[in-house]
Amino acid sequence: MELPANVADLCALVSQTRAAKHGLYPVGGRTTLDIGLPPSKPGVACDTTAIAGVIDYPARDMTITVRAGTTVAAVQAELAKEGQWLPVDVASPEKATLGGAVAINASGPRRLGYGTLRDYVIGISFVTDDGVEVKAGGRVVKNVAGYDLMKLQIGALGTLGVVTQLTLKVKPKPEAAGSVVFGCDSASLGAVLDIVASSKTRPVAVELLNQTAWRVGEAADGRRRPLASEQEWTVFVGFEEKFAAVRWQVSTLLDELKSAPVRDAAEFPDTAFCAALTALQLRPESRCIGKVCVLPSKLAETVTNLPANTILHAHALSGVIWSHGETLPEGATVRRGAGASQPPAWELMRHVKKTLDTDNVFNPGRMFAD
Amino acid sequence: MNTLTPPAPTAAPGFSHVALVARMKAVVGNDNVLTAAADMAAYECDGFTIAKTKPNVVVFPTSTEHIVGIVKACNELGVSFLARGAGTSLAGGCVLVGGGVMIALARMKRILEVNVRDRYAVVEPGVVNVWLTNALKPHGLHYAPDPSSQGACTIGGNVATNSGGPHTLKYGVTVNHILGVELVLPDGRVVICGGPTEDTPGYDLTGAIVGSEGTFGVVSKVWVRLTKNPEAYRTLLGVFETIDDATNTISDIIGAGIVPAALELLDKTMLSAVEAAFKFGFPLDAEAVVIMEVDGLAAGLQEEADRIEGIAKKNNAREVRKANTEAERMALWKARKQAFGTIGRLGYPSYCTQDGVVPRTKLPEIMRHIQATAKKYKLGICNVFHAGDGNVHPILMFDERDPLQVKAVMDASHEILSECINLGGSVTGEHGIGVEKIDFMPLMFTPDDLHYMVRLRTAFNPDSRCSPGKMLPTAGGCSEPSSFVGQTKPGRRAAV
Structure with a gap:
């Protein structure tokens, strides 16, 4: 394990690794090492956590520039001083680095209301296979000079270089939060989700959990919610807004649900459950964790056809399903475990990788198995 | 370094014009091809009128298969090609450098699918931006990116430039609303790439x-x-005695943790033109007005508007007016979005619109710099x-028949954009690099940065036959100036 102290050392390490025809395996907070396929060639792990710290935080511009080895919690703590935040859920934020979150395109329940990292990363620097640091984007919120290399790195599993610095667009923290939780059965799940999708309210999160997931999630959250755990499905709807807007949304949704086939609708004065639901994505006891993406309108049908003994939780209005079981469900993209579906542009992506990392230095095997 | 830089694009000397036209007609039919010089005049340039190149032929595909046929024929004949939407680019993005085949997408204008439950639509690239939003009205939905040229510009063009x-202050730019594309390589x-389901595996x-x-x-x-x-x-419309008061208000609104839907500034000169055209009732003696809009749920919205009004008043707003009806609101936005069309009333034959970005807290500095630069060069x-985004559009007005004024506009533009870079910003927020700003790229990016961008382009477009001579300096980062067009006249005309 190498621990470069600064970008210059990292550049040298990349050049040496390439010359030795080895692979370089960047490591941040070690929270998602099991994501992706196994490495395909010998090489060195590169701990990026020494390249950390806030570089510039002009709060009134609502942007922040940090070194990529900074933990997500440290970034959020800095932003909180000015009443701001990065509204992207990242599991294990105390350990996870921002660079790592970018590499795996981390997201959670709040993606419905706030989008994902591709909506927040406005500038990037990374070390290329030539052992040089390059940049794209900038520090202003609107900028179309040059190619958008930020997008290319987000979700690339570290296969296109080692990210060293990131500039983020950030948001003011919402004034208030609240949530509504209710249960329903499989037969009415589709109708219930349709009602939530057409609600007059604008939730930031709509999470769906099967019975097993609810028990696990609730235990992780550490707070008992007074709900019968006999529900086949539990739906969590979170609101974050101005105080008056949260109050209005909670009561409006409860009204809309009065004639719906749901049970035990209850309200809670926060959205703290989002953290437990995010953590569930990396549940250590789960042997295989698969992510299945479908059209939101097909989500109910998809989840009710998955084996009931698996832990199932979903970002219901985004069409993103997490499944924990002994095997991966059909069509899953890799999180943990082997096998994955490949999108139509897979060959083009492979070609992009070959063009930008000619000798396959960065995380070889992790995405393309070669 | 730069070993991957593709050769400079050229229409291969040996290609036969007759053969090219015949091939194009075979692919798209006689009615979808223009070859007469007079017919093709409109395709020489876009809103950036200094760079002009006549295409060899203009073709109008009506399907993906047509585009494939055109592109394959261009490869066989060794001819460059370029896709074009409505030609509203202000940076020469639609100029076919070196000639070749202009693929005009205006006839691919169908909205193929609107899925209300899953919140996406599938459109062909020639669909005009506002058509989509109009089509969505019955569903209570809209397509969020709304360039001021939205009555003319196409979704395909918006995708090309990330309009x-x-x-965009609250809702983001084009890329934040694009779920996927079908691309003819x-x-x-x-x-x-991508599509209506989220989180497609692999690279974005x-x-x-x-x-x-x-x-x-x-x-x-x-897929949008x-x-x-x-x-x-x-x-709300804040009326200010000084530009500084207006820009300080903007900075304070953002600083107070409010994210308005829009914050648009019009200065005194602009107001006089807009007022002459639209008779909106703008105060003609104010130095600046700021359109300040908040939107969302009704609950709590009035309190937010009241806070904004308070911030404006604290910054010496002479008055804060309110759009009380939807009709008033639409009239105000019409005045804003069509502001560029009214510039002719100011009595200058030509104008040049610039597009720079600074961190929003630096707005007072850049506005002072713009005023000082105009004074220095004696320009209107x-x-x-x-x-709200820190995205400035100074409009330099001049008489293009006077070479001294033309040079002054070029120099003043350069000074303003350089100051944007000095203040930590960018030379383009939404118009693009095109051919106009290629020479600025080495000021914003290192040779290594540009070399990497060339490598990425190579993965898609190895011989640079598609949209040649755009965005990146041809040497991939060296300091040689873009050679194909001597910039002797600034561009003009456009909506921003």
Whole structure:
């Protein structure tokens, strides 16, 4: 394990690794090492956590520039001083680095209301296979000079270089939060989700959990919610807004649900459950964790056809399903475990990788198995 | 370094014009090809009128298969090609450098699917931006990116330049609303990147294609995200005695943790032109007005509007007016979005619109710099811009028959954009690099940065036959100036 102290050392390490025809395996907070396929060639792990710290935080511009080895919690703590935040859920934020979150395109329940990292990363620097640091984007919120290399790195599993610095667009923290939780059965799940999708309210999160997931999630959250755990499905709807807007949304949704086939609708004065639901994505006891993406309108049908003994939780209005079981469900993209579906542009992506990392230095095997 | 830089694009000397036209007619039919010089005049340039190149032929495909046929024929004949939407680019993005085949997408204008429950639509690239939003009205949805040219510009063109607009402050730019694209690669293969389901595995090629100024291929289909209409709006007009008071208000609103839907500034000169055209009732003696709009749920919105009014008053706003009806609101936005069309009333034969970005807290500095630069070069200047994003659009007015004035505009533009870079910003927020700003790229990026961008382009467009001579300096980062067009006259005309 190498621990470069600064970008210059990292550049040298990349050049040496390439010359030795080895692979370089960047490591941040070690929270998602099991994501992706196994490495395909010998090489060195590169701990990026020494390249950390806030570089510039002009709060009134609502942007922040940090070194990529900074933990997500440290970034959020800095932003909180000015009443701001990065509204992207990242599991294990105390350990996870921002660079790592970018590499795996981390997201959670709040993606419905706030989008994902591709909506927040406005500038990037990374070390290329030539052992040089390059940049794209900038520090202003609107900028179309040059190619958008930020997008290319987000979700690339570290296969296109080692990210060293990131500039983020950030948001003011919402004034208030609240949530509504209710249960329903499989037969009415589709109708219930349709009602939530057409609600007059604008939730930031709509999470769906099967019975097993609810028990696990609730235990992780550490707070008992007074709900019968006999529900086949539990739906969590979170609101974050101005105080008056949260109050209005909670009561409006409860009204809309009065004639719906749901049970035990209850309200809670926060959205703290989002953290437990995010953590569930990396549940250590789960042997295989698969992510299945479908059209939101097909989500109910998809989840009710998955084996009931698996832990199932979903970002219901985004069409993103997490499944924990002994095997991966059909069509899953890799999180943990082997096998994955490949999108139509897979060959083009492979070609992009070959063009930008000619000798396959960065995380070889992790995405393309070669 | 730079070993991957593709050769400078050329229409291969040996190609036969007759053979090219015959091939194009075979692919798209006689009615979808223009060859007469007079017919092709409109395709020589876009809103950046100094760079002009006549295409060899203009073709109008009506399907992805047509585009594939055109691209394959261009490869066989060794001819460059470029896709074009409505030609509203202000940076020469639609100029076919070195000649070749202009692929005009205006006849691919169908909205193929609107899915209300899953909040997406599938459109062909030639669909005009506002058509989509009009089609969505019955569903209570809209397509969020709203460039001021939205009545003319196409979704395909928006994808190429990653267009912005007044409401990007809250809703983001084009890329934040594009879920996927079908792309005809420069070798004629068709790939689908992304799509209506989220988190497609692998690289976010869609995100890289948006804003690539047509240099990665021809986008033949687009999946866009649809946004629920806000339940309510509050639209205010702050009237200020000084530009500083106006820009300080903008900075304080953002600093107070409010994210308005739009914050648009118009200065005194601009107001006089807009008022002459629209008779909106703008105060003609004010130095600046700021359109301040918040939207969202009705609950709590009035309190937010009241806070904004308080901030404006604290910054010496002479008055804060309110749009009390939807009709008043629409009239105000019409005045804003069509501001560029009114510049002719100021009595200058020509104007040049610039597009720079600074961190929003630096707005007072850049506005002072713009005023000082105009004074230094004795140029008429007016301003209408997306203040909340720090995206300035100084409009330099001049008489293009006077070479001294022309040179002054070129020099003043250069000074203003250089100051944007000095203040930590960018030389383009939404118009693109095109051919106009290629020479600025080495000021913003290192040779290593540019070399990497050339490598990425090579992955899609190895011989640079598609949209040649755009965005990146041809040497991939060296300091030689772009050679094909001597910039002797600044561009003009456009909506921003």
